Amino acid sequence: MTKKIQRNEIMDKIMSLSKRRGFIFQSSEIYGGMNSCWDYGPLGVELKRNLKNTWWRDVITSRSNVVGMDAGILMHPKVWIASGHVENFHDPLVDCLDCKTRFREDKAPHKFKCTKCKLKFRVEGGKIITNKKFEEAFDDLNASEVGVYFNSDCPNCKTESSIVLDKIGCPNCGSPNLSAPKQFNLMFKTHYGPSEDSASEIYLRPETAQGIFVNFNNVANSMRGKLPFGIGQIGKAFRNEITTGNFIFRSREFEQMEMEFFIKDEENAKWYDYWINERFEWYKKIGIKEENLRLRKHENDELAHYARACTDVEYKFPFGWSELEGIADRRNYDLEQHIKESGKKLSVFDNDTDQHIVPSVIETSAGVDRTMLTILSDAYWEDQANNRVVLSLSPEIAPIKVAVFPLVNRDNMPEIAEKIYDDISKNMAAFYDKAGSIGRRYRRQDEAGTPFALTVDSQTLEDGTVTLRERDSLEQTRVAKDKVVAVLIEKIGK
RNA sequence: GCGGGUGUAGUUCAGUGGUAGAACACCAGCUUCCCAAGCUGGAUAUGAGGGUUCGAUUCCCUUCACCCGCUCCA
Numbered sequence: 081m082t083k084k085i086q087r088n089e090i091m092d093k094i095m096s097l098s099k100r101r102g103f104i105f106q107s108s109e110i111y112g113g114m115n116s117c118w119d120y121g122p123l124g125v126e127l128k129r130n131l132k133n134t135w136w137r138d139v140i141t142s143r144s145n146v147v148g149m150d151a152g153i154l155m156h157p158k159v160w161i162a163s164g165h166v167e168n169f170h171d172p173l174v175d176c177l178d179c180k181t182r183f184r185e186d187k188a189p190h191k192f193k194c195t196k197c198k199l200k201f202r203v204e205g206g207k208i209i210t211n212k213k214f215e216e217a218f219d220d221l222n223a224s225e226v227g228v229y230f231n232s233d234c235p236n237c238k239t240e241s242s243i244v245l246d247k248i249g250c251p252n253c254g255s256p257n258l259s260a261p262k263q264f265n266l267m268f269k270t271h272y273g274p275s276e277d278s279a280s281e282i283y284l285r286p287e288t289a290q291g292i293f294v295n296f297n298n299v300a301n302s303m304r305g306k307l308p309f310g311i312g313q314i315g316k317a318f319r320n321e322i323t324t325g326n327f328i329f330r331s332r333e334f335e336q337m338e339m340e341f342f343i344k345d346e347e348n349a350k351w352y353d354y355w356i357n358e359r360f361e362w363y364k365k366i367g368i369k370e371e372n373l374r375l376r377k378h379e380n381d382e383l384a385h386y387a388r389a390c391t392d393v394e395y396k397f398p399f400g401w402s403e404l405e406g407i408a409d410r411r412n413y414d415l416e417q418h419i420k421e422s423g424k425k426l427s428v429f430d431n432d433t434d435q436h437i438v439p440s441v442i443e444t445s446a447g448v449d450r451t452m453l454t455i456l457s458d459a460y461w462e463d464q465a466n467n468r469v470v471l472s473l474s475p476e477i478a479p480i481k482v483a484v485f486p487l488v489n490r491d492n493m494p495e496i497a498e499k500i501y502d503d504i505s506k507n508m509a510a511f512y513d514k515a516g517s518i519g520r521r522y523r524r525q526d527e528a529g530t531p532f533a534l535t536v537d538s539q540t541l542e543d544g545t546v547t548l549r550e551r552d553s554l555e556q557t558r559v560a561k562d563k564v565v566a567v568l569i570e571k572i573g574k
Numbered sequence: 575g576c577g578g579g580u581g582u583a584g585u586u587c588a589g590u591g592g593u594a595g596a597a598c599a600c601c602a603g604c605u606u607c608c609c610a611a612g613c614u615g616g617a618u619a620u621g622a623g624g625g626u627u628c629g630a631u632u633c634c635c636u637u638c639a640c641c642c643g644c645u646c647c648a
Contacts, residue, residue: 092641096585100599106639112621113639266646287648322575323645336648392648403647447648467610487607515601519609524599526609538607547608554609 090398094456095327097469101528103127103456104328116324116331118449123528126479126509128452131366132314134477135337135446138362139312146310146339147303151291153316154272157282162421163290163414164386165267165283197237268318268332284318288336289443291315293414296342296426305342307428307439308351312339314448326399328449335448342439344430345412348388351442352409356391359405359444363393363451367474368458372396376403386413393446395454404454405446412438459529471529472552475572480530481508482568485521487537489514497536500546500561504534507565508572526551532571534564 098104103124107117120128140148160166193200234242268284285291292299292311299311314337324330343351356375364370378390388409394401415426415438427436459471475481484501486493494514501512511530513521518535525533535547545558548567559567 095640100585109621109639111638115639317648319647321646323647325641327640330647334648338648399642406648445648450648485608489606491607493607517606517609517611519611522609524610535608549608556608 090457090460091327093469094398094453094460097460097471097527098124098456104452117333118328118331123479124452127455127473127477127529128448130477130479131451131455132337132448134366135362136312136314138365139310139337139339139444143310145308146312146341147299147305148312149292149295149299150313150315151288151295153285153318154282155285155291155294157280158421159290159294159418160267160283160286162417163293164417165286192243194234194237194239195242196239197234199234199236266319266321268320285315286319287317287445288313288315288338289340289445290414292338292340293418293426294422296415296418297424300342300428305428307430307437308341308343308347310339310341312337314338326397326402326453328453329397329399329402331449334450337446337448337451339444341442341444342428343442344437345440348409348411348440348442352389352391352407355442355444356407359407359446360393363395363404363454366455366477367472368395368454372458374401376401384408386410395450395458397453398457402450404450405444408443408445410441410443412440414441415439463526466554468523468526470526470551473529473531475531478529478531479509480511480525480528481572482532482534482564483511483513483521483525483530485512485518485533485535486514487518487535491538491541493536493540496540496561497534500534500536500564504565504568508568522549532568534559536561 095104099106101123102121105119105121107114107119136148140146232243233240267286269281270284272280272282292313295311299305300309303309315335316333317336318333321330321332324332341351341355360373360375363373372395374394374396376392376394378387378392383390388411390406390408392403393405393407395404418424419426419438425436427438429435430437455473455477456471459473461470461472462468463470473479482504484497484504486497497514498512501510504510511525511528513524515521522533529551531551533549533551535549537547539558540546540561544561546561546564547556548559548564549556
């Protein structure tokens with residue numbers, strides 16, 4: 081109980097800080113807001129850009145065998161037929177009319193019977209289970225649509241509307257009193273063309289990955305790709321989620337950082353392990369505390385049908401452990417699907433075997449916004465001893481690297497400080513502030529996550545050194561003002 | 575979408591069927607030689623729409639948003 085209250089408090093504090101300091105605002109706030117849509121403010125956008133740049137550098141440009149690309153959000157409708165999203169990207173949900181819980185219909189055990197003949201069967205996990213005597217009766221029925229059996233005709237004796245629910249059902253209260261299942265398609269539809277009636281209906285992409293797969297030949301040819309090689313991409317994706325929430329954790333418009341690493345199928349285990357490790361280490365590298373990170377391997381029953389294996393990087397959010405990134409062994413499912421649908425060859429020539437092969441793929445799929453929330457939650461702390469709120473962002477991703485202050489607004493200190501600020505801001509994101517007491521200005525920057533502050537004081541007038549103050553330790557050292565850029569660059573470590 | 579809770583300033587909260595208040599934050603000035611000090615002044619709010627009423631921020635209805643749960647995933 082107390083735990084729950086504490087959790088909410090931390091999320092509330094992060095949300096409030098995000099707004100106060102200009103990290104994240106609610107979308108369209110002056111019109112009452114948009115359900116789980118969020119905008120990034122001045123500090124948020126810098127943090128996000130730094131995050132994406134770090135990913136781009138560490139996954140793409142620092143590797144000789146990975147390249148980037150940027151596909152459009154709008155794609156040919158057939159892409160989503162091939163990928164399986166049109167057919168599979170929806171959830172049939174049922175409401176219990178008694179206890180009001182909603183659940184996926186195929187997750188609840190259903191038992192049906194015919195009121196005339198002796199037919200009884202149950203539907204569990206998308207499969208019809210019956211005794212052998214009645215097996216043939218079910219040839220034409222689709223086991224995944226449990227709802228169709230309510231009041232349906234008996235497939236055995238053909239009596240009309242004779243099938244009733246025998247036993248159910250609601251995984252929560254056990255009641256058989258359920259609503260008809262509703263289908264929720266999770267893809268955003270829109271019209272491609274200015275006139276709605278003549279325009280074709282297309283989708284906003286629900287993931288960035290397919291933009292990579294459909295460009296496989298283009299990229300492989302232009303970069304002369306030899307296995308193994310990867311293609312990465314950062315971009316927006318859209319899903320009409322049934323439930324959203326937890327601040328920016330799950331929203332309908334979100335940004336992904338995805339990389340498809342194409343390999344020979346027999347090397348799948350090696351590269352799968354390799355990327356799990358790489359990606360896990362990356363989160364530590366951007367400053368996330370190791371004790372708040374873990375890997376979770378998917379059980380066989382939660383794997384997508386095409387996936388051989390999947391492991392999530394999870395973070396311990398204030399609301400609990402949740403997924404940040406999935407590393408999946410997708411075999412060559414996606415390329416094969418596009419080969420089938422488009423009729424084009426999507427393969428590379430393997431010199432070892434003198435054959436064209438359709439490579440398998442290890443996918444790393446990370447959520448930008450989730451990582452943002454991770455960074456903010458992980459960096460947030462309250463320094464009781466010094467009565468301050470601090471975001472301990474790593475210098476590399478901090479929106480502002482250094483703040484420059486005159487200790488007091490006289491004796492030429494503001495002018496000297498402004499000059500230092502001008503020099504620094506040519507090299508990195510800096511911030512100049514002369515308003516209020518020095519302590520207040522330090523506090524403001526602590527909340528913004530600025531790792532360093534430089535203060536011009538009376539000693540500066542004498543010997544040309546300034547105070548360098550570190551955010552987390554509050555330690556102060558003196559640095560010659562013409563060396564600050566070099567010192568800072570070294571401390572930021574880029 | 576369903577159930578429960580909540581909407582008052584930038585934030586966190588008071589309060590009232592009759593002029594809406596505080597703290598912190600913010601802005602300007604003074605003061606100030608290193609960690610939210612002080613003084614003076616200032617700007618800013620009842621989520622939206624409708625109803626009842628002489629009068630609604632308060633009561634009622636609708637709607638929107640946020641939080642928690644169900645569920646799902648990046």
